[in-house]
Amino acid sequence: xxxxxxxxxxxxxxxxxxxxxxxxxxxxxxxxxxxxxxxxxxxxxxxxxxxxxxxxxxxxxxxxxxxxxxxxxxxxxxxxxxxxxxxxxxxxxxxxxxxxxxxxxxxxxxxxxxxxxxxxxxxxxxxxxxxxxxxxxxxxxxxxxxxxxxxxxxxxxxxxxxxxxxxxxxxxxxxxxxxxxxxxxxxxxxxxxxxxxxxxxxxxxxxxxxxxx
Amino acid sequence: xxxxxxxxxxxxxxxxxxxxxxxxxxxxxxxxxxxxxxxxxxxxxxxxxxxxxxxxxxxxxxxxxxxxxxxxxxxxxxxxxxxxxxxxxxxxxxxxxxxxxxxxxxxxxxxxxxxxxxxxxxxxxxxxxxxxxxxxxxxxxxxxxxxxxxxxxxxxxxxxxxxxxxxxxxxxxxxxxxxxxxxxxxxxxxxxxxxxxxxxxxxxxxxxxxxxx
Numbered sequence: 381x382x383x384x385x386x387x388x389x390x391x392x393x394x395x396x397x398x399x400x401x402x403x404x405x406x407x408x409x410x411x412x413x414x415x416x417x418x419x420x421x422x423x424x425x426x427x428x429x430x431x432x433x434x435x436x437x438x439x440x441x442x443x444x445x446x447x448x449x450x451x452x453x454x455x456x457x458x459x460x461x462x463x464x465x466x467x468x469x470x471x472x473x474x475x476x477x478x479x480x481x482x483x484x485x486x487x488x489x490x491x492x493x494x495x496x497x498x499x500x501x502x503x504x505x506x507x508x509x510x511x512x513x514x515x516x517x518x519x520x521x522x523x524x525x526x527x528x529x530x531x532x533x534x535x536x537x538x539x540x541x542x543x544x545x546x547x548x549x550x551x552x553x554x555x556x557x558x559x560x561x562x563x564x565x566x567x568x569x570x571x572x573x574x575x576x577x578x579x580x581x582x583x584x585x586x587x588x589x590x591x592x593x
Numbered sequence: 594x595x596x597x598x599x600x601x602x603x604x605x606x607x608x609x610x611x612x613x614x615x616x617x618x619x620x621x622x623x624x625x626x627x628x629x630x631x632x633x634x635x636x637x638x639x640x641x642x643x644x645x646x647x648x649x650x651x652x653x654x655x656x657x658x659x660x661x662x663x664x665x666x667x668x669x670x671x672x673x674x675x676x677x678x679x680x681x682x683x684x685x686x687x688x689x690x691x692x693x694x695x696x697x698x699x700x701x702x703x704x705x706x707x708x709x710x711x712x713x714x715x716x717x718x719x720x721x722x723x724x725x726x727x728x729x730x731x732x733x734x735x736x737x738x739x740x741x742x743x744x745x746x747x748x749x750x751x752x753x754x755x756x757x758x759x760x761x762x763x764x765x766x767x768x769x770x771x772x773x774x775x776x777x778x779x780x781x782x783x784x785x786x787x788x789x790x791x792x793x794x795x796x797x798x799x800x801x802x803x804x805x806x
Contacts, residue, residue, distance in 0.1 A: 381739055382602070382605070382606065382736075382737045382738075382739065385598065385602070386602035386605065386606075386737065387602075387737045387738070389595070389598070389599035389600075389602035389603055390602055390603060390606050390733060390734065390737040391628075391632065391734065391737075392595070392599065393595065393599075393603050394632045394635055394730050394733070394734065395635055397635075397637070399637050415604075417794060417798065418794055419604065419607045421792075421794045421797065422607055422608055422610075423729065424610070424612050424729075424732065424744060426746055427783065427788075427789065428781050428783040428784060428788065428789040428791075429789070430791070430792050430797075432797060433797050433798070433799060433803075434797060434798050434799070435799045435800075435801070435802065435803060436798065436799070436800055436801070437801055438800075438801065439801045442801055442802075453715050457709075457711075457714050457715065460709050460714060461709065469711070472711075474711075474712075487803075493789060496673050496674065498670075498682070498685075498687075498783070498788070499687075499746040499747060500746075501670050501673060502666055502670065502746055502747050502748060502749070503746050503748075503750070505718065505721060506746045508718065508721070508722060508725075509721060509722065509724075509725035509728075509766070509767075510725075511722075512721075512722035512723075512725035512726050512729070513725050513726070513728070513729040513732075515722075515726065516636065516637075516725070516726040516729040516730065517607050517729065519637070519726075520603060520607070520733070521603065521604065521607065523595075524595045524599065524600045524603040524604075525595075525600070526594055526595065531637060533639055533712040533713070533715055533716050533719045534712060534715050535715060535716075536715070537716070544801075544802055544803055545802045545803045545804070546803045547803065550803070553722065554722075568641050570640065570641040570711070571641060575640075575641065575711070576640065576641040576642070576706060578641075578643070579634075579643050581627075581630060581631055581634045584634065584643075584645060584646050584647060585630065585646070585647050585649065586646060586647070586648045586649070587648075587649055587651075588648070588649070588650055588651065588652045588655055588757075589648065589655075589757055589758045590646075590648060590700075590757055590758045590759045590760065590763070591758070
């Protein structure tokens, strides 16, 4: 059971967690990294398959290559926005891969545990969903440790496979930037930049059937 | 910043959270449900698209139909296991959809926010991954509230669409059973049933490139 204070701490970290794109170069203690990875490893997974791996990238040479892949994709995506939206898009800082002292590539192995994973047999993408749960655990633990984390999804998966020598059947689910920051906003960056608003929760809830309030 | 006690509470809920299949019929207070849905709604989402909806199923008639769809799929899956593994599979309790006072179908709308969602343009399945992060937030909040939650992924998506009248382009990501329980194990049910073991975290971590320790 959880005390009132414990519950408050849990909601605090859920509401406080932000997606961060600016980092200090201050190194992260090794045991803190181990704690947040262990939090990730204790996420739920379909059929208890634990499909994740964590590639810890601290090499500046490799981080430069990842940042190159992300920037290439950013420039390609800008072409799909036009006029004012393109200007706004290009003004957003979408990644801090070179700044953060550590990048973690979180992957998903769809073959982990054999061919007939309980639950995954019905919905194959539950392996990636499990990996996302691990990332969320990691994010909350990182926030609790006073760290900032950013989930970068601007890349072509094969660029990341090439750079990190990831086998073709393994999915690079996320590039995670992690480090300390002096810029931790109270609201989502995209809300502050007036890119998108938070929706009203009540409008997202239905009763018994889709569309019924 | 988080105090030592707050950090401990956050790790406690991460390690304590279990996937549960047995529920009491005790009703859940409405404001508790609202709190855990609000925790879900504060998950990160790609391009801040907030692609989720929550269909709260309390109707016994509809819960029976969902349980029928899950049981049909369970029996179909059993055919893929043979001999001892089939016997073991059939002995597992894989869902508690009829027992729990509430089932929540969490969905993902890939069209939410328009055609060019920042980040999702590169990796379309990031919308479902965002929804999984929302489910993980919900799970941790539910655990903090003393509730038990189970993520059921035994179903054909079109059965669930038919039963809950979900439009064809919307993904039913999970059927979540939620309620109180008197059977909250310390370890994952599939670990206790000797179905699968917890892997060693150290073997899942690589340095700078895939496969390097």
